[in-house]
Amino acid sequence: MEIAFYLSAVVAVLATLGVVTGRHPVHALLYLIVSLIAVAMVFFALGAPFAGALEIIVYAGAIMVLFVFVVMMLNLGEAAAQQERAWLRLSTWLGPAILSGVLLLVLLVTLIGADVGGRIEGETLTAKAVGTLLFGPYLVVVELAAMLLLAALVAASHLGRSEAHDEAHAVRQVPGKRTADGRGRAASERSLGDDTSSEENSR
């Protein structure tokens, strides 16, 4: 299990580096997907297959699909790669890299110096154990998270709805206004719908 843990951890780190340095947005996303799957493998190696499976289902299988979906629709070309290249200059990434390096050093010293007591070999947590914990001691947290998600859902539904509603309104309004103006209408507008033609008949 230790070999599996270290191998997938190395893959995760390398893939994440690929995300940062990748110039092509979709290729970077592929690295991110590989990184997420590697993290799921880390969960499997640590004896938490439920968390690992959920990581793949939720992150790799659903959220990343939407990311890829949007990036593919943007039709990013050579210009985006140029911009990315400009951002990846030494002067840009040197400062943050040094700071992160210091943080990594601190983490390593803490891990090596102090006995954290964590071992990779552990007992395997079943889905049942996770469920009992989630709906036992952590019930309030689960409920709060559910409410947060519900709020996001309602907001998204509202944002999506208002635009469609306005459009439907606009289609119905525009021919009516022109009728009131008494201007001549193109023949194509007459075929817009029954509303328009009935209005015309009544005049």
Added chain:
Amino acid sequence: MSWWTPQVEAIAFALFQALVILIAAVGAGALLTMVERRLLGLWQDRHGPNRVGPFGVLQILADMLKILFKEDWIPPFADRIFFVLAPAIAMASLLLSFMIIPITPSWGVADLHIGLLFFFAMAGINVYAVLFGGWSSGNKYALLGAMRASAQTLSYEVFMGLSLMGVVAMAGSFNMREIVAAQETIWFIVPQFFGFCTFLVAGIAVTHRHPFDQPEAEQELADGYHVEYSGMKWGMFFIGEYVGIVLVSALMVTLFLGGWHGPWLPPIVWFLLKTTVFVGFFVLLRAALPRPRYDAVMSFGWKICLPLTLINLLVTGALILVFSPAGG
């Protein structure tokens, strides 16, 4: 022969099982390409492929020869890595899912205790095959097909998971063998009928089978996401679709129809028989139904199937609590 210990024998037998199941799955997928056209012919009152060999059974050989000897062309405007990766994902993710299906009491590749979740994970990965294939082709029809496919699959995966939660709650486990064992007395199709219906719909939609094949609608999209593919890469998408049918049929048999349980006949015969019936049903659907409009497909999923699965799950949970409150 000192190295031939019982442990080595167990490993060898497990490897042999895995290989046989893999080859059987691919073989069934390939065979289905021919069987489907024959059945479509039968149900639509025409002949179907009946020239090569007796009853056209050698048609599959002819098709294979054609696919393998076709030029394996990668368009110059395509993104090479993704273009090659996409068909591999399409086949591999579906074939890996066969791992969790218990075929008989002694046959089956892996006995994961997160069994069902593994299938959801693989179904989630499978979306990328269509998405990458459609995008990397550099073709607007392919891109449109990929967009439709990913939106459709994401929507239907939401309630595919929920439709099976009733089964999981009744069996008390994600493990496929325990789910089959829980159906010793009554098949889950009876108490979980709505779960069965919604999973059937979701299964068809996730494999992009007719009547949910808008992603590859010939009339509007000229074949959708695999329009630029040829040769064996196209063949992998094609056979992957049939492997998906076999997989969803086998899953439905395992989850709702008691798996290998049945009187008189040996377990393997029951399993194969039930799976064949479902595969036939998939073909019959394609023969009988017209293709609905894309927005109708989406609103059907979100407005009918999703509420149905939620109500089903709610009622199942309530009944389990009423009849076995200490069952946890």
